[in-house]
Amino acid sequence: MKNFRFSIFFGLIASLLLVSCSDNDDNYKSFSGPQEALLFNKSASIFEFTAAAPAFTEVLVSSTTVSNVDRVVPVVVSPFTTATTNMYSIDMSTAVIPAGQTTAKLKINSGSFAALPSDGSAKQLVLVFGSSFYALPNRTNHVVSIQRGCANTKVNLNIAFDPYASEISWLLKNASNTTIASSSPYADGLGSFTTQFCLVPGNYTFIMNDSYGDGIAPGSYNLKLTNGTTLVSGSVFGSTISHPFTIN
Incomplete structure (x- = not known):
């Protein structure tokens, strides 16, 4: 049973809480391990740009x-990239x-605006x-959601995972039942995920799935407007659950 798996995992994760931190907490220097450890300061970010001018975003990467001497951070692109x-x-x-420092600001530059999905998805x-470098648990990757600048309604998706993030997937469908956005595979141990959609007025359905059930x-998880209004929220749902909502 998964509850049994979780009880075993809990004993392990309790020992890691002393060295882990929240998505916005960079006070990781209390970490004391056998070697240098690397980490992404946050697990996710949103990068949107327009056709008007080049843009960039920065991802903070740190060492404990x-x-x-200067140190090159061994950042690579995962095969899970979409x-x-x-x-x-x-x-x-x-x-x-x-x-003499512990943090680098990795610069991500905008590419072709025309190549981005025109439906506002990311x-x-x-x-x-x-793979040969040690990273702090729950800080081993960073997901940058790349999308067009939004002239319609921005909707934020926020997920706080349990220890088994790999079991979770989601779909966002429009009124024609066409999938306009979907998840990439998540790795167990990922603490949270955030992305943003740009949605035209209409009816939508957000579907959450859990392969374990x-x-x-x-x-x-929740879908919220940028003013904080909650459109969808949930937690325990079994294998799948659908949430219809409307953008006015």
């Missing part, structure tokens, strides 16, 4: 140790932690560390 290479470029010259750029427990 200080060095007296964004195509003409949608973005990565300035690897910024993937360097300067001597494509994911999934960044991970090289017990939903997110503990955990939660």
